[in-house]
Amino acid sequence: SQQGEEDPQALSIQEGENATMNCSYKTSINNLQWYRQNSGRGLVHLILIRSNEREKHSGRLRVTLDTSKKSSSLLITASRAADTASYFCATESPLNAGGTSYGKLTFGQGTILTVHP
Amino acid sequence: KAGVTQTPRYLIKTRGQQVTLSCSPISGHRSVSWYQQTPGQGLQFLFEYFSETQRNKGNFPGRFSGRQFSNSRSEMNVSTLELGDSALYLCASSFLLPGGNSPLHFGNGTRLTVT
Numbered sequence: 283s284q285q286g287e288e289d290p291q292a293l294s295i296q297e298g299e300n301a302t303m304n305c306s307y308k309t310s311i312n313n314l315q316w317y318r319q320n321s322g323r324g325l326v327h328l329i330l331i332r333s334n335e336r337e338k339h340s341g342r343l344r345v346t347l348d349t350s351k352k353s354s355s356l357l358i359t360a361s362r363a364a365d366t367a368s369y370f371c372a373t374e375s376p377l378n379a380g381g382t383s384y385g386k387l388t389f390g391q392g393t394i395l396t397v398h399p
Numbered sequence: 400k401a402g403v404t405q406t407p408r409y410l411i412k413t414r415g416q417q418v419t420l421s422c423s424p425i426s427g428h429r430s431v432s433w434y435q436q437t438p439g440q441g442l443q444f445l446f447e448y449f450s451e452t453q454r455n456k457g458n459f460p461g462r463f464s465g466r467q468f469s470n471s472r473s474e475m476n477v478s479t480l481e482l483g484d485s486a487l488y489l490c491a492s493s494f495l496l497p498g499g500n501s502p503l504h505f506g507n508g509t510r511l512t513v514t
Binding site for chain 2: 312313315317322323324325326327330332370372374382386387388389390392395
């Protein structure tokens, strides 16, 4: 089952504009991660934010996390045509004594971003 | 460092057959996870292996199985293939930092088509 709901499902912008994608989740988390996937290929890890962090930056990426609202947002500034891809949020549940959360991420349905040159 | 390598890249099988997919993780990564990606269900966790032991399993029928070798390479097997098994199968490896918070490194996947 999918934990995350992403919004919007599709986003179309011009090069140079900012792109914002939102993600909501249902249960408590250890961290939330964002991944990018180019058509038919594997996922590339973009950024990880821990449950006790509120904001994180990496290059043109800015991620926020609001655990009280169980939501996160990914902002891509000054978008480029090469940013065209699907973007997924994924949550890792808190680790239990058996460590059975290892390796298991629960993904949202993704946002398809198209950046026009 | 070489990335996660999955073979083969594409597979076409018929219903009732079985298939084996292979994954070589990044050197030094001992955790290997498998995911299924379909347009309808999205990305779903299949299982995770660490030191040749399956530690976690998703909600898939017993036709889906896997194993990990002493060099951390992993295989997954799907028996008695059904049309609904057509999907992109993704393998991911992780270094496993203490306390979790370890990103996954994905391969480019194996595209399985069942006819």
